[in-house]
Amino acid sequence: MSQSTESLLSVQGLEKHFPITKGLFQRQVGAVKAVDGLTFDVVKGETLGLVGESGCGKTTTGRLITRLIEPTAGKIVFEGKDISHMSQGDLRPLRRDMQMIFQDPYSSLNPRHTVGAIVGAPFRIQGVKTEQGTKKAVQEILELVGLNPEHYNRYPHEFSGGQRQRIGIARTLALKPKLIIADEPVSALDVSIQAQVVNLLEDLQNELDLTYVVIAHDLSVVRHISDRVAVMYLGKIVEIADSAMLYKAPLHPYTNALLSAVPVPDVKRRTQRDRIRLQGDVPSPINPPPACRFHTRCWKAQEVCRTVEPPLAELLPGHQVACHFPENTPQDAGPAEPVAAAGDAGDQGIAPGVINPVS
Amino acid sequence: MSFLELKDLRIHFPTDDGLVKSVDGLSFALERGKTLGIVGESGSGKSVTSLGILGLHKGGRAKISGEIWLDGEELVSATPEHVRTLRGKKMAMIFQDPLSAMHPYYTVGQQIVEAYRIHHPVGKAVARKHAIDLLGRVGIPQPDRRVDSYPHEFSGGMRQRAMIAMALSCDPELLIADEPTTALDVTVQAQILDLMRDLQQEFDSALIIITHDLGVVAELADDILVMYGGRCIEYGSASDIFERPEHPYTWGLLGSMPRLDRERTDRLMPIKGTPPSLINVPSGCAFHPRCAYEPRTDGKATTKVPDLLETEGGHLVRCHLSKDERRGIWENEIKPTLESA
Numbered sequence: 197m198s199q200s201t202e203s204l205l206s207v208q209g210l211e212k213h214f215p216i217t218k219g220l221f222q223r224q225v226g227a228v229k230a231v232d233g234l235t236f237d238v239v240k241g242e243t244l245g246l247v248g249e250s251g252c253g254k255t256t257t258g259r260l261i262t263r264l265i266e267p268t269a270g271k272i273v274f275e276g277k278d279i280s281h282m283s284q285g286d287l288r289p290l291r292r293d294m295q296m297i298f299q300d301p302y303s304s305l306n307p308r309h310t311v312g313a314i315v316g317a318p319f320r321i322q323g324v325k326t327e328q329g330t331k332k333a334v335q336e337i338l339e340l341v342g343l344n345p346e347h348y349n350r351y352p353h354e355f356s357g358g359q360r361q362r363i364g365i366a367r368t369l370a371l372k373p374k375l376i377i378a379d380e381p382v383s384a385l386d387v388s389i390q391a392q393v394v395n396l397l398e399d400l401q402n403e404l405d406l407t408y409v410v411i412a413h414d415l416s417v418v419r420h421i422s423d424r425v426a427v428m429y430l431g432k433i434v435e436i437a438d439s440a441m442l443y444k445a446p447l448h449p450y451t452n453a454l455l456s457a458v459p460v461p462d463v464k465r466r467t468q469r470d471r472i473r474l475q476g477d478v479p480s481p482i483n484p485p486p487a488c489r490f491h492t493r494c495w496k497a498q499e500v501c502r503t504v505e506p507p508l509a510e511l512l513p514g515h516q517v518a519c520h521f522p523e524n525t526p527q528d529a530g531p532a533e534p535v536a537a538a539g540d541a542g543d544q545g546i547a548p549g550v551i552n553p554v555s
Numbered sequence: 556m557s558f559l560e561l562k563d564l565r566i567h568f569p570t571d572d573g574l575v576k577s578v579d580g581l582s583f584a585l586e587r588g589k590t591l592g593i594v595g596e597s598g599s600g601k602s603v604t605s606l607g608i609l610g611l612h613k614g615g616r617a618k619i620s621g622e623i624w625l626d627g628e629e630l631v632s633a634t635p636e637h638v639r640t641l642r643g644k645k646m647a648m649i650f651q652d653p654l655s656a657m658h659p660y661y662t663v664g665q666q667i668v669e670a671y672r673i674h675h676p677v678g679k680a681v682a683r684k685h686a687i688d689l690l691g692r693v694g695i696p697q698p699d700r701r702v703d704s705y706p707h708e709f710s711g712g713m714r715q716r717a718m719i720a721m722a723l724s725c726d727p728e729l730l731i732a733d734e735p736t737t738a739l740d741v742t743v744q745a746q747i748l749d750l751m752r753d754l755q756q757e758f759d760s761a762l763i764i765i766t767h768d769l770g771v772v773a774e775l776a777d778d779i780l781v782m783y784g785g786r787c788i789e790y791g792s793a794s795d796i797f798e799r800p801e802h803p804y805t806w807g808l809l810g811s812m813p814r815l816d817r818e819r820t821d822r823l824m825p826i827k828g829t830p831p832s833l834i835n836v837p838s839g840c841a842f843h844p845r846c847a848y849e850p851r852t853d854g855k856a857t858t859k860v861p862d863l864l865e866t867e868g869g870h871l872v873r874c875h876l877s878k879d880e881r882r883g884i885w886e887n888e889i890k891p892t893l894e895s896a
């Protein structure tokens with residue numbers, strides 16, 4: 197949980213446009229606006245969750261923050277240093293402090309290297325000398341993530357998916373980073389194993405005082421591990437708030453629709469739940485809809501939504517939303533229940549909203 | 556006899572590493588108009604079961620025994636040719652990945668027309684009209700234009716709809732959907748689940764939905780079968796499984812899942828260890844190396860495979876603990892932790 201309010205990472209107006217080229221001369225004919233103006237802070241010791249549907253720019257954001265790619269525009273400030281356009285050489289010492297965990301525990305580990313070599317690689321790359329030698333240090337980390345230190349000489353294929361993800365986590369921990377960006381760290385794992393890895397991430401955070409940005413599309417997992425959550429749609433943040441607030445009373449129609457689409461394992465609820473059914477798919481980030489990007493699927497859209505882009509504004513303390521007609525507010529014309537209604541926690545998570553007629 | 560009945564179905568694959576017992580004695584029954592959810596972790600035998608029902612393991616190296624009765628006909632002993640004539644017409648499948656099930660060089664319409672004309676001796680124009688109808692029914696906008704699109708021109712959700720249209724083209728009485736929404740975004744998943752629910756009611760078919768997502772089965776299934784290591788370890792109505800589950804593995808699945816419909820719990824309760832290898836399935840109860848209650852079964856769990864026994868009203872459980880012990884543990888030890896704030 198976050199104690200301080202000191203920003204470890206601060207992102208302002210961040211953009212990444214991937215050029216689309218055509219023909220022999222690679223003439224640029226357009227751009228994929230994968231990330232299109234993100235502003236947010238990550239506070240020391242917290243977990244920020246980043247959610248949104250496929251292609252909304254989550255992974256690109258992670259790769260920008262860790263400077264695996266260079267931003268088209270905007271600023272990334274890590275520990276007070278502007279790293280937006282830092283050279284790879286200058287970034288090198290910072291790489292110790294910032295690590296990324298990847299989604300796929302199968303392809304992100306080199307099959308020809310032993311566990312010892314994989315987890316020890318960061319020491320060698322950074323030229324770090326440890327007191328009792330790299331092997332000892334690596335074995336300690338293996339133990340920390342719940343792997344047997346004796347497995348030092350084994351190869352990735354000898355491990356299960358969950359164990360491989362632990363190896364990946366061990367590797368990122370080697371140099372005691374301050375910030376870890378975890379991109380879908382559990383989505384390739386079976387549910388019983390997912391829970392093991394989620395608990396491990398939480399334990400490590402407490403023990404090592406880590407700060408996380410966790411990217412995931414599973415809204416239940418994100419609620420479980422995040423202190424704050426940012427919801428992305430087509431390259432933009434549409435809502436960002438304290439996790440409990442966001443899930444109890446989402447302000448953005450898209451967040452509300454996302455939450456109401458999650459199937460919950462409760463058979464009694466199956467008939468009772470009021471659902472918001474979005475139509476169609478997410479539009480292409482090459483030609484995103486003008487003004488509010490969500491207007492093509494939003495049941496509340498008005499003329500102003502198609503012409504004026506709603507800014508990300510702080511509507512409630514610590515709760516920012518980009519919408520002209522937010523949900524769950526006194527101004528909300530919809531039939532939403534009062535935000536603070538007591539009673540069954542589950543019902544508060546899903547505001548009634550308006551049900552779209554499904555064709 | 557039920558519309559679909561499996562009796563002690565076994566599907567084993569001889570491999571260089573040993574015999575893979577992917578399905579090892581599976582029995583269940585399903586009526587028309589009902590939905591059965593099959594849940595279980597990766598490698599528990601869900602897909603092998605569904606391919607087995609469709610007869611797609613026939614002629615391969617798989618060793619198949621037991622009985623599969625579909626509308627009064629036994630399929631394990633039937634010839635591959637005969638079962639082929641039933642596919643499409645009598646039973647059809649919706650796969651997780653529509654791209655792998657569709658031909659990339661033919662338009663979506665051509666593929667539906669093809670599937671339809673195998674079983675219906677009609678002209679191309681009539682079949683095309685039928686294809687357009689179906690695409691409209693599954694919610695593809697402008698079906699008369701999209702019928703001439705290629706699969707890659709569709710988004711993931713549209714492809715899944717097109718595959719459902721293809722599977723429905725001959726009004727199958729049994730529809731098997733293997734992870735039909737796993738690759739989709741949650742808002743699109745919700746659309747597809749709605750669609751499947753509506754279509755099933757309209758066609759009164761029997762539906763088997765296979766998934767690892769307990770939320771998805773809770774949305775659709777009347778009955779649920781929980782698989783572990785190629786066997787059914789618990790079977791019951793959706794309320795049995797979600798409100799009074801009696802198998803330690805089912806408890807583990809429920810405890811592993813963060814839930815949006817409850818207050819956030821402090822900590823998830825994972826199942827320790829990993830799913831078993833189907834070559835060296837653990838002796839006795841296959842779940843015993845991971846089970847916290849194994850010590851309470853006096854060593855029986857490591858030596859004897861528990862029988863799948865009825866606990867009450869069609870609710871079946873495969874565990875050596877007594878009914879009273881299981882209910883006591885659920886009420887006093889498990890349920891409170893799942894609901895704790």
Ligand SMILES: Nc1ncnc2c1ncn2[C@@H]1O[C@H](COP(=O)(O)OP(=O)(O)OP(=O)(O)O)[C@@H](O)[C@H]1O
Pocket residue numbers: 214215228229230248249250251252253254255256257413481
């Ligand atoms: N190197 C690249 N060149 C061109 N387009 C790219 C590149 N990387 C990503 N994109 C595009 O940018 C958009 C955002 O992609 P990104 O991978 O960040 O999405 P995501 O939110 O992580 O999605 P998912 O949930 O599917 O992982 C997508 O439309 C993607 O196709």
Ligand SMILES: Nc1ncnc2c1ncn2[C@@H]1O[C@H](COP(=O)(O)OP(=O)(O)OP(=O)(O)O)[C@@H](O)[C@H]1O
Pocket residue numbers: 568570575576577595596597598599600601602603604767833
């Ligand atoms: N043709 C085959 N030859 C040998 N083994 C096979 C074959 N097909 C499946 N298996 C094995 O049978 C077991 C069950 O596989 P199955 O595909 O049914 O799992 P599943 O429950 O569908 O898992 P998932 O959730 O990952 O789809 C696995 O161990 C798999 O490796």
Ligand code: SF4
Pocket residue numbers: 448449450488489490491492494495496497498501506518519520521522
């Ligand atoms: S700005 Fe308008 S279109 Fe956009 S989310 Fe709000 S109400 Fe919907």
Ligand code: SF4
Pocket residue numbers: 802803804840841842843844846847848849852856861873874875876
């Ligand atoms: S038989 Fe024993 S080991 Fe198996 S599930 Fe029951 S209690 Fe656990």
Ligand SMILES: [Mg+2]
Pocket residue numbers: 254255256
């Ligand atoms: Mg991604």
Ligand SMILES: [Mg+2]
Pocket residue numbers: 601602603733
């Ligand atoms: Mg499968």
